Amino acid sequence: MTKKKINILDNEFVPEHTILTEEESNEILQKFNVTFDRLPLILETDPVVKIIGAKSGDIIKIVRSDSPAGKSVFYRYVIGEDTKQGLEEDSVDEIIDEEPGEE
Amino acid sequence: MFKVPKVIDKIQFGILSPEDIRKMSVLRVITADTYDDDGYPIEKGLMDQRLGVIDPGLKCKTCGQKFGDCPGHFGHIELARPVIHVGHAKDVYKILKSVCRDCGKLKLDASQREIFQGQLLSATDRLKNREIIVKEAMDKAAKNVCPWCGSDKRSIKFEKPYTFYEEWGEERNKLTPIDVRERLEKIPVEEYELIGVNKEVSKPEWMVLTVLPVPPVTVRPSITLESSVRSEDDLTHKLVDIIRINQRLRENIDAGAPQLIVEDLWELLQYHVTTYFNNSTSGVPPARHRSGRILKTISQRLSGKEGRFRSNLSGKRVDFSARTVVSPDPYISINEVGVPDFVASELTVPERVTAYNLEEMKKIVRNGPNKHPGANYVIRNDGKRKKITDITKDDVAEELDIGFIVERQLRDGDIVLFNRQPSLHRLSIMAHEVKVMPYKTFRLNLCVCPPYNADFDGDEMNLHLPQTEEARSEAGIIMKVQENIISPRYGEPVIGGMQDYISGAYLMTREGAEFSAEEVEECFYESDVLSTKVGVEAFQERSKIWTGKNMFEVLLPKDLSVEFRSKTCKKCEKCEFANCKYDNYVVIKEGKLLKGVIDGAAFKARSSCKLLDKIVKGYGADEGREFLDSVTKLIISVIMKVGLTTGIDDVDIPEEGLERIDEILENAHNKVMENIEAYKGGELEKQPGQTLEDTLENRIMAELAKARDNAGGVAEQYLGMKRHAVIMAKTGAKGNMLDLTQMAACLGQMTVRGKRLHRGYQDRSLPHFKRGDRSAKARGFVSSSYREGLSPTEFFFHSMGGREGLVDTAVRTAQSGYMQRRLINALQDLKVEKDRSVRDNSNNIIQFEYGEDGVDLSRSAYGEAVDIDWIVHKTLALRKS
Missing domain, CATH: 2.40.40.20 (Barwin-like endoglucanases)
Known part of the structure; x- marks a missing residue:
């Protein structure tokens, strides 16, 4: 079987992603008065990120038009795979024996 | 009024050193007993009077204060041999792994160390914080051979909860707490920050206990029962055990007892100290009271729903x-x-x-x-x-x-x-x-x-x-x-009429509902509408007949104009709108109820009720409240005059109807048998993706569902609006038509997990049927109605279906409760900032605009800034008049 290459950007459920220029990035950071690490994150290995070619350190603008009130804009900061492990806290066993409450 | 006794400036967490423990201690506890025969506290015992007072009237021997003022004072126990603190066992393991067994240095060479130390200096943000760097450094060191002294590579094994082994080749050597402590002592202070220890307040060797603090008696008060028998706190019991074993261990060591006996006692001491901290440590049998009750020790006091945090600090009993x-x-x-x-x-x-x-x-x-x-x-x-x-x-x-x-x-x-x-x-x-x-x-x-x-x-x-x-x-x-009144969740009223208010409104405003002037005056008087909304002069003409619509419109804002379909709408193919011949299209113009009947669609809570919604959104909450207050009062006085009741005869169906229903069910039964025959004869066509059995089941289910619907449809033809039960169902007051057809015509198929009933006995649901019987009757199809009554087998089937429903609701509430708790914990300190972005407590952005659209449903018109349709409608209505 031959694998057909599919461009996921063509899928109607994939919202519009664009890489911001440095200028635009600074503008956003200034607008919300934050540093880049306060933004929501996205992995460099994310399928869409790979396709549009964003690199770790970029800021991506996502325009979703399927929200009930029309267009909604979102910004995400691209991080490399290596930075990821720090975020996946191995805290699974540290959420100690919290059994579902029985009332 | 209320005085703040002390203000907490900051809290520093660290590990208590043996010196600290001795320094804060007022007494070295050596006796395992509490009180003597006279009920007097034993000197140097666990209830020594220097540890605080728990009896009113006595004075503390340390601070001289009275009961209630003296906060209590710590004592200490000198352990004969060190033991591992269970709470730190995991950290001890991590440190042992990454540290050289001979020189005590972290097994990283100079360049690697420098990299990590550099990272630590600049570590601030959430992508690279100290914990992660320390973890990386330690993980790396654990894999290395010591680059400083080149000692041979021995791996450390940790056996939960508190035993450590050293392994090399085939050999294996147990590390006693003394060995562990020695190794931790060897670690130079310069290494502390790389193993995640704050050198200001802690040393790694303090994770192995040599001295145990004894909490003040005020922490573990004994209670006197009615029979004047003293009952000690669980912690005291545990401390008694510790002191007793400690004593025996010391005596045996001093007497030069064999290694084996000393080790056994040492292990026992470790066990008691472990359960003293946490009596639900996995891998350790919980310590029990003489009665067999599991002791509540330190960790149990703090954790869980009944623990100190959730029940005394996050939540409190309140005054007022x-x-x-x-x-x-x-x-x-x-x-x-x-x-x-x-x-x-x-x-x-x-x-x-x-x-x-x-x-x-x-x-x-x-x-x-x-x-x-x-x-x-x-x-x-x-x-x-x-x-x-x-x-x-x-x-x-x-x-x-x-x-x-x-x-x-x-x-x-x-x-x-x-x-x-x-x-x-x-x-x-x-x-x-x-x-x-x-x-x-x-x-x-x-x-x-x-x-x-x-x-x-x-x-x-x-x-x-x-x-x-x-x-x-x-x-x-x-x-x-x-x-x-308007829910922030879906932007429609959550507060509004229900049950009798809905059916009452229908009874009042339906076509042909007429009331004499006396009746109306009485209703208005009862509902406080008289003289506020309608003057007495309206009743001067005593012979005037009021329609229910006339009564209702009195409560409407004077310039309100809305149109909507009522709940009783028959959903005709071609809607006649204002000319609806069933009076199911409500037209309100300039506060006059021109056409239509008021029912669930107008003001029922938790539904898209048009009238109440428009009044609240268009005229404000005050007007909305006033409307609801007066309309409900008016309706109950009307419904008390008109009367609404339901009984078995509400679901009576004439003989002819019953015959038609029987025929439908009989036909369905035959069709089912035909399907079964086809299946047995091998003539049944398999549906894609299903087994032959599945195909048969699906066909039968579909057939029976259709039969039930048809039977219900027949019943519905006879259930007209004259019957009060139908009024309640159709107006949205209570119940629905399906409930009524179940009462009148046929209950339909009972299911468990979406399948026809089949379990219970071998290949059959009840011993009343043959094995492998797939007919409708044998698999839980109830063709009787509630009115008719169920046959014994049907009744049993019905209870099977009912039981599943009960179990499901019980499970669902428990699960959703737990989910709710986790969700709330995750979202509790998100807040909307001035720039409308949603952020958490460390200022991370969660959403750039609240809800991604910045809309508050309860302050907007169905998610939009303005309700254009209604504005157009209002303006048109204004212009026409």
Whole structure:
């Protein structure tokens, strides 16, 4: 079987992603008065990120038009795979024996 | 008023050093006993009087203070041999792994160390914080051979909960706590930050205990039972065990006992110290009381729902609150809550006496604590708090001056918060105005039941009384019931009519409902509409006949114009709108109800009810409340005149109808048998993706569902609007037509897990049937109706289906409760900032615009800024007139 290459950007459920220029990035950071690490994150290995070619350190603008009130804009900061492990806290066993409450 | 005794500036966490423990200790505990035969505390025992006082009247031998003032003092136990602190065992393991067994240095070479230290210096943000760097460094070191002294590579094995082994090649050597402690001691201070230890407050070797603190007796008070038998706290029991074993261990060591015995005792000491900290450590059998009850030790005191954090720190019992059963009162406003008089005289509001209310306050104080709008305490200008009694009330009133604070009793119009658990959404706590009433229950308007999810089968609710003027006004402005008519979740009313209000509205406004002037006057009088909305002069002409619509429109805003389909709408193929011949299209113009019947579609709670929605959104919460209050009162007085009842004859169907239903069911049965024959004969075609059995089952299910629907359809033809049960179902008051057809025609298929019933016996559901019988009757199809009554097998099948429903609801509530808790914990400190972005407590952005669209459903028109349709409609209506 031959694998057909599919461009996921063509899928109607994939919202519009664009890489911001440095200028635009600074503008956003200034607008919300934050540093880049306060933004929501996205992995460099994310399928869409790979396709549009964003690199770790970029800021991506996502325009979703399927929200009930029309267009909604979102910004995400691209991080490399290596930075990821720090975020996946191995805290699974540290959420100690919290059994579902029985009332 | 309230004095803050101490202000906590900061909290520093660290590990207690043995020296610290000895320093804070007032006594080395050496005796395992508590009291002697005379009931006197034994010197140097666990109940030594230097450890604090728990008996009123005695004085502390350390600080000289009385019971209640003395906070208690720590003692200590010198352990004969060190033991691992279970709480630190995992950290000890991590450190042992990454540290050289000989030189104690972290097994990283100079360049690697430098990299990690550099990272630590600059570590601040959330992508690279200290914990992660330390973890990386330690993981890396664990894999290395010591680059400093090149000692051979031996791996450390950790056996939960507190045993360590060293392994090399085939050999294996147990590390005693002494060995462990030695290795930790060897670690140079410079390495501390790379293994995640704060050198200011901790040393790694302190994770192995040599001295054990003994908590003050005030932490573990003994209780005296009625029979004057002393019962000790669990912690004391545990400490007794520790001291006893410690003693034996020391004696054996001193006597030069064999290694084996010493090791056994050492292990036992380790066990007792472990369970003293945490009695639910996995891999350790829990220590038990003599009675077999599992002891509650330190960790158990703190963790879980009944632990110190969740039950005493995050949640507390509060003053100025009340709880009792709720019962309905349709004659109070939705904004009000009926408070029993005996509750009102207990709850107080502090009110400052000013020149403007001096006389009023004097009057209240003169009433004393026992006559209702009275007062219980007065705080004078010198800060003295005085109780008002029947004897002192007149003197106190005389003395009353500007600046005094009177703790007056709750009275009509006070703002209180009213709450019903589970508090799942913000509407579970709303502000009400107090209305003091006789008897012992909180009274609640029926329209506010939906947001609280309250009914009156014994529900209890809580009431809280805000104590400051700011809190009260804030609650009144943003938490008032009328401000919450529109749900923030879906932007439609959650507060509104239900049950009898809906069917009553239908009975009142349906075509042909007419009332004499007397009746109308009476209804208006009963519902307080007379003279506020309608003058007496409207009834001068006594022979005038009022239609229900005429009565209803009295309550509408004078310039309201709306049109909508009523709930009873038959959904004809071609809608005639205003010319609907069934009177199911409501037309309100300029506050006149021209056409249509008022029912669930107009003002039913928790539904998209057009009329109430328009009134609240178009005229404001005040108007909405007034409409609801008056319309409900009017409707109940009307429904009491008209009457609404239901009985078995409401689902009676004439003989001819029953025959048709029987025929439908008989046909379905035959079709099922045909399918089964086809299956047995191998003629059944397989459906894609299903086995032959699945195909058969699906066909039978479809056939039977169709039969039930058809039977229901036939029944429906005979169930006209003359029957009150039908009125209730069609108007949306209670029940639906499916319920009625189940009563009148046929119950239909019972299922468990979406399948026809098949389990119970071998290849059959009940022994009344043949094995492998797939017919409708044998697999839980109930062809009887509730009215007819069920056959024994049908009854059993029905209860099987019913049981599944019960189990499902029980499981669902437990699961959703837990999910809710986790969700709330995850979202609790998100907030919307000034720039409308949503952020968490460390300023991370969660959403750039609240809800990604910045819309508050309860303050917008169905998610849009303006409701264009309605504005157009209103303007058109205005122009036409």
